Amino acid sequence: MIDKEQIIYSYIKEIKHYLPLYKSKEKNFVNDLQNAIMDFSNETKEFTYNELLNHFGEPKDLVANYLLEADAQHLSKEIRYSHHIKLISIFSIGAVIVSLVIVIMLQYLSYYHAHTSYISREITIIEEDNNK
Amino acid sequence: MENKSNFRRGSVELLILHLLSQKDYYGYELSQTIKEQSDSVLNIPVGSLYPALYKLIDAGYISDYKKQAGRRLIRVYYHIEASGINRLNTLIADYNSTIAAVQQVLNYKPKTEI
Known part of the structure; x- marks a missing residue:
């Protein structure tokens, strides 16, 4: 029992x-x-x-x-308050997700740019004039 | 059925103030006393009783105080204030006039036309 x-x-x-x-x-x-x-x-x-x-x-x-x-006044006030908190939370989470996506995209673009670019080299030989 | 419940619901404040005018009660005791004294006709659920008590406290008609009852139980007692006594008298007068008026309407029989 x-x-x-x-x-x-x-x-x-x-x-x-x-x-x-x-x-x-x-x-x-x-x-x-x-x-x-x-x-x-x-x-x-x-x-x-x-x-x-x-x-x-x-x-x-x-x-x-x-x-x-x-008390109806207390209930409506608290329900409205929690509704606002819920909206703010959803908006904040949404903003964080969008920011993360943008940061990841930018990082990826810079990686992609670095990956696809090639390094060009130019060799310049400076010779000393020994005749002088 | 719904109207009967509403009629009874309206008397909760009157019953609470009346009982508290005799002595201080704790919530469960109030609910049990109303049930026992009305031969279980009036059974105010605690879900309705406590909000009614909170409203009376907010209005200043009653006050509450805590008292330790046993090792783990703290009871909240309710005490009627002077303004609560005035409110009770108003409610009793209102109740009596309403009952008389309802009875008058129930006794009414239209005159048959010849």
């Missing part, structure tokens, strides 16, 4: 998975939820994952309830 701590850990992990953002308010919520589950755990000798689901609800329903009741 899986122990209670393992069941609680799996449940909390799934809650975190369904939360679209994990900022201070959501961390607070998960902590409070964990404490509530600990209280349930202290009251109940043994329980299965399904019994925990019956008592607290499916993780996705619990998260849906949270999002439904949470």
Whole structure:
């Protein structure tokens, strides 16, 4: 039988998975939820994952309830912020990749130029005039 | 079905403030007390309870404090503030007038035309 701590850990992990953002308010919520589950755990000798689901609800329903009741202003602000961060990250990664491609191309062109060019030599013999 | 849930959801703030006006509660205790006292008719999921508590804290109606309960468990207790008592009185008045108004509409029977 899986122990209670393992069941609680799996449940909390799934809650975190369904939360679209994990900022201070959501961390607070998960902590409070964990404490509530600990209280349930202290009251109940043994329980299965399904019994925990019956008592607290499916993780996705619990998260849906949270999002439904949470402060709409906080949610929209945080979602917009994370959207901007995502855009900036994508743009930065794109810029790094383009720069790398340009640098590699330039390096290759200079190598190619060096490879295809040939060295021409001209020998000039300067002889000393011994008659003087 | 959905309307019934919405009607119950609207009473969460009133129930929390009412219970906190009697003593300080921690989250799980609040949810269990509401469930037990309503014979399981009102079962507020913790996913709804905590955001409601956070909103009440943000509004200044309640405050919270931590208390160690056992070796690894720290409970967060909620305490009603003076502004919370005023808010509770407003909500009770609003609830009573709404119930009376709804009942009045439910009792209404149109006069049959002769």
